[in-house]
Amino acid sequence: MDKFRTVLNIANKQTNLGFGLVAMLTAGGEQIFSSAVFRCPCNELNFLYGMVFMLVPALVLLLLGYILSKKTWKTLTGLCQNRAKLCGWRRLTATGTALFQISITALVAPSSWIAVALLNGNYYECAITGTNVSTFNKHLCGEMSLVQCQMELYKFPCRTGSRVGQADREDVLLTLRAQSQILGWLVISSVMLINLLLICVARCASPISYLQLKFWRAYAQEEGNMFDSYITKHAKELAERNLKSFFKQTPPENIITPSNKDWKKISSLYKFSTKDHYYSTLHWYVENCHETDKEMMRMTSVKSSEPADDNPAVLHFVDDGVISL
Structure with a gap:
């Protein structure tokens, strides 16, 4: 004891x-x-x-x-x-x-x-x-x-x-x-x-004050929790759409999914800047992705036009269904 x-x-x-x-x-x-x-x-x-x-x-x-x-x-x-x-x-x-x-x-x-x-x-x-x-x-x-x-x-x-x-x-x-x-x-x-x-x-x-750092931590925790919940919900909708289209032999509904480039942007490491006041890579992406029509076009359908050879090797772990980290 x-x-x-x-x-x-x-x-x-x-x-x-x-x-x-x-x-x-x-x-x-x-x-x-x-x-x-x-x-x-x-x-x-x-x-x-x-x-x-x-x-x-x-x-x-x-x-x-x-x-x-x-x-x-x-x-x-x-x-x-x-x-x-x-x-x-x-x-x-x-x-x-x-x-x-x-x-x-x-x-x-x-x-x-x-x-x-x-x-x-x-x-x-x-x-x-x-x-x-x-x-x-x-x-x-x-x-x-x-x-x-x-x-x-x-x-x-x-x-x-x-x-x-x-x-x-x-x-x-x-x-x-x-x-x-x-x-x-x-x-x-x-x-x-x-x-x-x-x-x-x-x-x-630290480039920011104690209270702002506390807010940053709270935001990061909430964003992470909500992100996990949202991607689960979106993946369920996409899987349900695909299964319904397969078994009913009907054209699939249009579901908007970010492209590989968009996923890479929000997955990169982010260092806080006092000039921009972004609290994460997702925050930066949302604030800047709609500046031009070109950025808006990157929110494409799940049927991506990018070549399949560019898919990262980590997708193999997803297919195996073993590693979920």
């Missing part, structure tokens, strides 16, 4: 409620792994086993954070097809900034896992007892050889089957647990400090 109180305090300090929720879910997963799955082998595999349980789940959570981020796929989609446009410094800076923001968000879960695992201490105990015995040999080994001493140290996490006295074993394990918890608090404090510094730098470099 103490671990959950610690993580809950961390979550309450997060500026983003989602970060706190991720941290608490990660803590719960670590508790399950530690109590139900983790069993130190108490032999020469101690170090490898302990480090795998501490670091591999963190790596999985990091990769999962990248996979579940819509911004990852928005940044990478079409990147290979547009290599010629990546040479400009502005483009590189925008892409690098987006990847940095994605990484900061993706690191919440793995850092939470490592911090809670270190506060627990089981993984650290198992791993360190599988390393060089020189730290404890003067206190434990006595007349035993280093090999024998190492074999005894392997058995410490199991707390049975060792010829070393129980008091000596507990002293070593308490020292290892203390070291683990110190490292855990250092990880927590480092994450919080880096988070604070990043927020301070972002606020100092």
